[in-house]
Amino acid sequence: MSEAQTPRTLDTGAQERPRETPWETPVIAVVVTHNRLALLKTCLAAIHGQEPRPDRIVVVDNGSSDGTAEWLAEQRAVMPELLVVRQxxxxxxxxxxxxxxxxxELGARWIWSTDDDGIPAPGALAELLRQGERHDLDLVGPTVVAAEDRxxxxxxxxGFTKxxxxxxxxxxxxxxxxxxLFNGTLLRRRVFERIGNIKREMFIWGDEWEFTLRARRAGLRDGTAVHALHVHPxxxxxxxxxxGGFLGTIEEMxxxxxxxxxxxxxxxxxxYERKSIARMMVKYTLYYxxxxxxxxxxxxxxxxxxRAGLQNRYPQDLQASPTAAAPVAASGAPPQSFPKSV
Known part of the structure; x- marks a missing residue:
């Protein structure tokens, strides 16, 4: 979908604040949501309650119609750090x-990412920052435990399930x-400066794994800080x-x-994994x-x-525009320039 087809509106919720310079806002949390207001409320409460608290919280409302926009607008009094993007x-x-x-674009040094159905445990951000700096990690994630049984x-x-x-x-x-990714994952700014933004035309299912592989290919370092917890279904x-298991398993969806x-x-x-092509073809042919x-x-x-994926052919309405990796302008400032996604 082109830029012209996907209008975005920014609601800073705190327009009286002076614009941050790059290193005055070292940690920005980002949350993506779509029609899951009850989950979003719990998620934001957990983020807002962190010590230290993120300098800004960016919520991208992906076309919700369940009252999410209205509720977010009401949070300005209790979350002055909140910035909402609607698209x-x-x-x-x-x-x-x-x-x-x-x-x-807001100048984040670290970006803390989560879906709306994730809940960071108290102290999660502090532990992620501590371990990320201590081990010089570029991407550092928490232990993601099951909401049904932690x-x-x-x-x-x-290979671990416990x-x-x-x-x-x-x-x-x-x-x-x-x-x-992106379940409570903390990412350094240099990750995006090195490899660009996420491949947005993927839409769902696979974008996080592609980004992980791209980062590793570029020599960026990742790991899980086991004492930082993040609850997720x-x-x-x-x-x-x-x-009968002779050819392993396949994923149904x-x-x-x-x-x-x-x-x-x-x-x-x-x-990234050309050796997997023949196996994928055989397994799903047998499956069907x-x-x-x-x-x-x-x-x-x-x-x-x-076959379309093998040839990097995506539907026109999912294609990234030529400036897809350029940050969204906020507070009237021109966007900086970052590498385009692959």
Whole structure:
């Protein structure tokens, strides 16, 4: 979707404040939301209650229609650091693209990122900052525990499913090379200066993994600070054994999201994991022919979208504009220049 098609409006909530210079606002939290007001309220309360508190909180409202905009407007009295960006729903990738661009334009040294269904535990930000500086990490994440059972990880990490076992694998408080973007993840400014913004045309499902791989390819360092906790609903994606498990598992997803998943995986495989291309083709072909009982329509859809991703072909309404990585101008200031997303 082009810039002209996705108008954004900024509601600073604190226009009387002087504009920050780059190093006067070292930490900016960003939250993306879409029609989950109850979750957003809990998330923002947890962020606002951190010690230290972020210098600014940027909320990108991705076209909510559940009263989110009205509620956010009422928070100015209690959250003077709040800045709201409203735009059309262009997916979580599009929302994060806007959020990161806005935070960079405001001069963030560190950007703290979360979805609206994440809840940072007390002290999480302080621990992330401490470990990030101590170990010179570029991307530092918390231990993401399941809201349903905080003894479990919300996402499997390096083969671990239990929080205690994962923490035991830490080296001086950090599990290097393990991170689950963007669930309470803290990112340095230099990450974006080095590799650009998120690939927003991915829309959903895969944008965070692509960004992780891009950062690692560029030599940026990531890890999890195991004593910083972030609560998130358990990963609900379904893994189905293929041919009785002989060929491993495949990931099932709602049909309305399958095109995004296949296209994004095609791009990721072509760009970072070329050895995975043949395996992906074989596994999903067998899945649609055997498990879905000769689902020709589904198989055709897989091939169409996966091949498009391999060729980096995205629908026109999801394409990033030539200035997609340029931060959003706020308070009348011109945007700075940052590398474009790949």
């Amino acid at each position: 059309a729903n262009i997916g979580s990738a599009g929302a994060y693209h806007t959020a990161f661009a806005t935070a960079l 003894g479990d990880l919300a996402f499997t990490m390096q 929080a205690d076992a994962f923490a035991a694998a830490a080296q001086d408080g950090i599990v290097p090379g393990a991170i689950a 358990r990963n609900r994606r379904t893994q189905r054994p293929l041919v 709602p049909e309305n999201r399958a095109p995004y998943f296949f296209r994004n995986m095609g791009y990721i495989h072509a760009t 022919l055997l498990h879905r009982r000769a689902d020709v329509k589904g198989l055709r859809g897989f091939w169409t979208h996966y």
